Amino acid sequence: MSEPEIPLARPVLGAEEEAAVAAVLRSGQLSLGPRVPAFEQAFAARVGAPHASAVSSGTAGLHLALRAAGVADGDEVVTSPFSFVASANACLFERARPVFADIDPVTLNLDPQAARAAVTERTSAILPVHIFGYPADLPAFEALGLPIVEDACEALGAVHADGTPVGGRGHPAVFGFYANKQLTTGEGGMVTVGDAALKARMDSERNQGRAPDMGWLDHDRLGFNYRLSDIACAIGLAQLDRLDGMLAGRARAAAAYREALDGIDGLGLPCADHGGDRRGWFVFVVQVPKDGPGRDEVIRGLRERGVQSKPYLPAIHLMSFYRERFGHREGEFPVCEDVAARSVALPFFPELTEGQVAQVAQALRAVLGR
Ligand SMILES: *Cc1c(COP(=O)(O)O)cnc(C)c1O
Numbered sequence: 001m002s003e004p005e006i007p008l009a010r011p012v013l014g015a016e017e018e019a020a021v022a023a024v025l026r027s028g029q030l031s032l033g034p035r036v037p038a039f040e041q042a043f044a045a046r047v048g049a050p051h052a053s054a055v056s057s058g059t060a061g062l063h064l065a066l067r068a069a070g071v072a073d074g075d076e077v078v079t080s081p082f083s084f085v086a087s088a089n090a091c092l093f094e095r096a097r098p099v100f101a102d103i104d105p106v107t108l109n110l111d112p113q114a115a116r117a118a119v120t121e122r123t124s125a126i127l128p129v130h131i132f133g134y135p136a137d138l139p140a141f142e143a144l145g146l147p148i149v150e151d152a153c154e155a156l157g158a159v160h161a162d163g164t165p166v167g168g169r170g171h172p173a174v175f176g177f178y179a180n181k182q183l184t185t186g187e188g189g190m191v192t193v194g195d196a197a198l199k200a201r202m203d204s205e206r207n208q209g210r211a212p213d214m215g216w217l218d219h220d221r222l223g224f225n226y227r228l229s230d231i232a233c234a235i236g237l238a239q240l241d242r243l244d245g246m247l248a249g250r251a252r253a254a255a256a257y258r259e260a261l262d263g264i265d266g267l268g269l270p271c272a273d274h275g276g277d278r279r280g281w282f283v284f285v286v287q288v289p290k291d292g293p294g295r296d297e298v299i300r301g302l303r304e305r306g307v308q309s310k311p312y313l314p315a316i317h318l319m320s321f322y323r324e325r326f327g328h329r330e331g332e333f334p335v336c337e338d339v340a341a342r343s344v345a346l347p348f349f350p351e352l353t354e355g356q357v358a359q360v361a362q363a364l365r366a367v368l369g370r
Pocket of ligand 1 (some may be wrong): 059151176
């Protein structure tokens with residue numbers, strides 16, 4: 001194997017991020033400083049939201065957003081089983097039950113019809129996930145008349161058919177800034193929201209329940225430490241400045257993959273934008289053909305050819321914790337299970353070259369024997 005291994009993901013970081021971090025270090029104020037509101041305001045403006053709260057991770061953001069939406073002990077939250085496990089876990093943090101409903105076979109997002117059928121008198125919120133950056137059908141979920149929390153952790157840069165950016169519809173919408181996301185702060189997250197009172201609640205709860213106008217030691221509610229540091233926010237501001245270029249790089253890589261993988265019999269590719277919705281490219285996930293080598297064999301074969309890949313995503317309800325806790329089993333959500341069992345994420349990042357795309361495509365064809 002002569003060529004170097006192609007990684008699954010790689011962030012774009014440069015002199016701007018370095019300078020931004022150095023400036024925070026020199027300032028001596030590493031937390032609760034001016035970069036936090038600066039990053040919040042710039043991020044909110046970017047997605048057209050009135051407010052945003054910076055938090056320590058996407059998972060922390062989901063937790064605070066669910067609390068802000070009023071989700072509490074014994075409630076049910078209707079959500080997608082085809083997601084990163086954090087979206088379901090966050091419901092359990094509040095002792096609410098994640099109630100799964102099947103996904104749309106084309107967009108791979110929570111199917112609004114299935115979600116409607118899963119609503120009971122105990123349902124207190126709907127938690128759609130914009131999976132792989134493709135906008136979930138928010139107008140259909142809004143028609144259900146229940147509070148909505150959006151898991152937008154994979155969807156920075158996505159736009160709904162009516163022109164609203166994902167995160168700009170007013171519901172609490174949660175973004176994540178782990179190193180493989182469209183924008184990274186190392187670890188981190190952001191909740192955008194329309195209602196100033198919900199921002200105030202989340203700002204307090206991320207900081208031990210402290211009210212903004214209170215002294216250090218008085219706390220009028222339960223809170224957490226879900227703060228994002230000024231160091232992270234400074235990186236986030238530098239990343240926002242280069243976001244358009246990074247999103248364009250991902251879109252370019254996706255187009256190159258589409259061309260290189262065209263015509264592989266039975267291989268499922270990410271759906272094209274349709275109906276006016278626009279994807280914010282996050283990952284490039286293919287579904288291996290039903291009649292060839294299985295997902296794990298494909299991943300092994302790619303690794304032997306210098307290409308990193310991973311199963312992405314496994315169905316949440318079939319994870320051992322969820323099976324044991326809720327008695328889930330195969331057959332409950334057939335679309336999700338079929339897609340999840342065949343899904344493989346290929347190397348994908350803004351600086352992926354045409355040569356690397358060609359190497360991945362050649363490796364995949366060889367492994368699949370097509
Ligand atoms: C990345 C991600 C999250 C949040 O992840 P953190 O590591 O907590 O930032 C949540 N949901 C989805 C769908 C994600 O992809």
